[in-house]
Amino acid sequence: MNSVKQLRLFVGNLPWTVGKQQLKDYFSKFGGVRNSNVMFNRRTGMSRGFGFVQFASKDGYNAAISQESHSLDNTNLIVASETSRRLRLQDMEAETD
Numbered sequence: 001m002n003s004v005k006q007l008r009l010f011v012g013n014l015p016w017t018v019g020k021q022q023l024k025d026y027f028s029k030f031g032g033v034r035n036s037n038v039m040f041n042r043r044t045g046m047s048r049g050f051g052f053v054q055f056a057s058k059d060g061y062n063a064a065i066s067q068e069s070h071s072l073d074n075t076n077l078i079v080a081s082e083t084s085r086r087l088r089l090q091d092m093e094a095e096t097d
Contacts, residue, residue: 007054009053009054009082010082011052011053011078014075015047015075017073020038020051023036030061031056031060035052037051
């Protein structure tokens with residue numbers, strides 16, 4: 001697996017008011033953020049309620065993933081490693097087959 005991918009977090013349950021800069025600003029307190037993205041619906045332009053944060057170092061990534069809870073705009077976020085999220089999706093797809 002690419003080491004850069006290992007430093008990428010999935011962030012779910014994002015309020016529709018949160019953009020990539022606010023996401024980056026929040027996670028920067030854990031360490032340097034290389035990139036942040038919020039996913040938007042192409043047709044409506046509205047947030048899809050999730051995004052990704054890529055850290056510049058493993059220390060920042062570990063600090064963020066080890067924190068028990070995260071909150072932005074009074075909303076509890078879902079934070080998981082991108083790898084664990086992908087594996088859970090594969091498991092759910094296998095169960096429906």
